[in-house]
Structures are given as structure tokens and as C-alpha cells.
Amino acid sequence: MSAVESWGAATVPATRTSFVEYRRDAEMETVGIGVAGALFLYVFYSAIRNQWPESYVTMTDAVDNFLSTSLARYLAFRVIPVYVTVVFVTVTAGRIDASASRAAAITVGTHILLTNLRAIVELLRRREHSSAWVNLIAFNLLTCVLLIATAFLAFRTSSTWKDLIPSQEDTVVALWTGALAAILAVFLRNLVVTQHSxxxxxxxxxxxxxxxxxxxxxxxxxxxxxxxxxxxxxxxxxxxxxxxxxxxxxxxxxxxxxxxxxxxxxxxxxxxxxxxxxxxxxxxxxxxxxxxxxxxxxxxxxxxxxxxxxxxxxxxxxxxxxxxxxxxxxGYHLEGTEAKADDGRPVIEVKELRRRGQSWEINGTAVVFEGNVVYSATARGREILRESVLADLGAPNRGEWSVSLPLAAEAVVFEEEPMDEDAWQDGDSRTVKVDLS
Structure with missing residues (x-):
């Protein structure tokens, strides 16, 4: 055997071994980049901690209040972080000869598994199904489809943004800086979380x-x-x-x-x-x-x-x-009659009193015959006005009424118009006086 043949026989196995190791390293890098992208999304959405639509929005849920207001806000919240992350993963994987498509698939697949698919599994495991059960499952399935479409779009358009993606060395520095910023942001969010009034x-x-x-x-x-x-x-x-x-x-x-x-x-x-x-x-x-x-x-x-x-x-x-x-x-009223209606509340309630320019505006509710509420205003001990107002509903239902009085009025009395002589057997219990002085 010549020297050349001996050398060739010795190098072929080594070349094959190097190729296998290269492929194995590339596979590991693909998985690593994909998992890193999914981990970033997990940390991001965990920090935000939105629970809508599975849970009811409350005044302290600043994020949920913001997201539930419009479709555009919710879509932006679910789509933009995924799009940016998949673009980053795709470009980075391509630079180190890893599989960009598989890395992107790992990122979005893991993200969906930890979020919407997890929510679907929890819904399916519930023993008692609420009437909204089907809607919630459909909503989560639709979101899964949306995220897959977003990842595909990010993969196809990643070349457009490749010049904006930092190199590997810069990425390490950026990740550390971003991690510290994220920790600070989460701390500040928990410290000064916005409460909707x-x-x-x-x-x-x-x-x-x-x-x-x-x-x-x-x-x-x-x-x-x-x-x-x-x-x-x-x-x-x-x-x-x-x-x-x-x-x-x-x-x-x-x-x-x-x-x-x-x-x-x-x-x-x-x-x-x-x-x-x-x-x-x-x-x-x-x-x-x-x-x-x-x-x-x-x-x-x-x-x-x-x-x-x-x-x-x-x-x-x-x-x-x-x-x-x-x-x-x-639940609250400024003044009310002593007599109570069937619902346990005063027959006539004065709910709100405010000045509007040169007049008083008074709002309230009443359970009176045909919704007819009589009121008389006085100033300096003299009656200056006596009229009636119709509530939007009559007895036995509670209706709402509103009147406007001149600013000169110092007091006003509201009462139910008597239907006969026996209607006033309770004396003044069906009247209510409001002091405007």
C-alpha cells in the first residue's frame, strides 16, 4: 500500500467522525437556541402575569384591564413578543449553521405548550364545566393557531431584520443587561402596580x-x-x-x-x-x-x-x-323616606345632589304609583316651586328620576302623591327633605 493510500484510509474515519460530531453539535445548538427563546417568552409572560380571559378582571388587575379593552391590544400582547423572539432565534441559528426552522419550531412549540395548551388541558380536566367552558377552549385553540402563524411569518421575514440582530458576543452582553433590567422592571411593577379606580x-x-x-x-x-x-x-x-x-x-x-x-x-x-x-x-x-x-x-x-x-x-x-x-x-343614598318599599329600600331615595351652573341637579329613585314624585322647594321660609316629576318606572318597580331646581332654593321636599285620604296614614314617613342651604 502506498503512502497516499495509507493516509486516505486513515483520514476517512476521522472525517466521518468529525462530521457526526459537527452534526451533533449543530443539533444541540439548535435545541439550545430554541429552548432559550421559549425560556425568554416564559419569563416575560410570567412577569406580566395576565389571567384574562380565564379569570374575571378586577380593579387591581392593571394588565388584564388593559388587555381586555380591545382586540388590538390583546393581539399585540400575544403576537409581538413571539414574533420578535422567533426572528431573533431564526437569525441567530442561521449564523452558527444550526437549523433555523427547527429552532423556531422549538421556541413556539414550547411556548404554546406552557401557555394555551396547558390552559386547555386544565379546562379538560375540570370535573364541572361552566357554560363558558366551550368558549374558553375555542379561544385558546384560536390563540394557538395565531401563534403558529406568527412564528411562520417571523421565520419567513427574519432576513429583513438580520442586520438589527446583534452578534453572539454582543448578544451575551445584551442578555445580561436585559436580565437585570427585567428584574428591576418586575420589582417596580409589583411595587407600584396600577389600580383601576x-x-x-x-x-x-x-x-x-x-x-x-x-x-x-x-x-x-x-x-x-x-x-x-x-x-x-x-x-x-x-x-x-x-x-x-x-x-x-x-x-x-x-x-x-x-x-x-x-x-x-x-x-x-x-x-x-x-x-x-x-x-x-x-x-x-x-x-x-x-x-x-x-x-x-x-x-x-x-x-x-x-x-x-x-x-x-x-x-x-x-x-x-x-x-x-x-x-x-x-346601596347608598343621601336621604330617604322612613317608609320602605317591597325591596327593603326607602320608597323615595335621593341619590345625588350637585350644582350645575345656576341650578341644583338632584337624582334619585322611587317606588311610587305611576312613577309620580311630587316635590316642593322653599327659600327664606316661602314655597317658591311645587311640581312633579315622573320616574322612568312606576310601582311596584323602582324607577329613576331627576329634577333641576333654581340655586336660590334652600330646601326641597319629595313625596309620593296621595291617591286617597287613607294614603297618608303613615304621616310624613313617605316624604323626604333635602337641605340645600
Missing amino acids: EDALFERARKDLGPDLWTYAAQRAAVHSSDADLIRAILLAEVIQRPAWTRSLERTKGKVLRRGTYGVAQIGSSTPITDEESIDLLCQEFASYRLPRHPEYGHLLDERFRARIEKHNPNVSFVNQVVLFYERLA
């Missing part, structure tokens, strides 16, 4: 519900002899959890998977229903229900009230929000 949350829900459905809820509550404020409080809590854009997705989903929760009241149904139909069903559920109140003092018995709401929806955050909104709508 009750007013902001209430106004957001009112705007989402809209004036037409707000009025419709009171009208249908009157038909079914249910408490209008309670119905509205439930609707407000539901529209915060399922704003208009998510309800639109639910209706679209209903064309394929028909069973789910629908409408502003989020009522479970085997087929899609309208907002109005969901309100009707909610009013029927609470038909003739009278809130538990103290027989002597008239205040709401909180635990009994919560127990009834839990029958409708046992979620703790939901119950808390319903109680919060109900107290805002019905």
Missing part, C-alpha cells in the same frame, strides 16, 4: 353596555319583577370580562360550535342568542327575587346576597364585582 371600571362597563341595553335591562327587569340594579350590576361585571370584541368572536364561533355563553349577560345556551335574549333570560332567573335586608335597619345582608350570586356564577372575582357595582347603583 371603581369609577373608571364602572364607566368602561357602562360605555361597553351602551344606553339602549342599559334601558332595556331596567324595562325587562320590571316585566319579570326582578331588581333592575341587580340585573345591571351583573351585566356590568359580565361585560368587563367579555367586552364587545370578545362577544363578537363568540358569535362567530357559534356558527361552528354552537354551545357556549352568549350576549351581554353571558348566558349558557345550546345555540347563539342575542344580547336582548340573554338579558331576558337573566331577568327570568332573578324574577321576584328580593334582596336580603335587615328587617329594622334596611341594610343589605352581605353574605346572604353573595350566596345568591354564587348560585349564578361561583367565581369569587365575579361575585365581588357584582356586589361592588350593586352598592354603587343602589
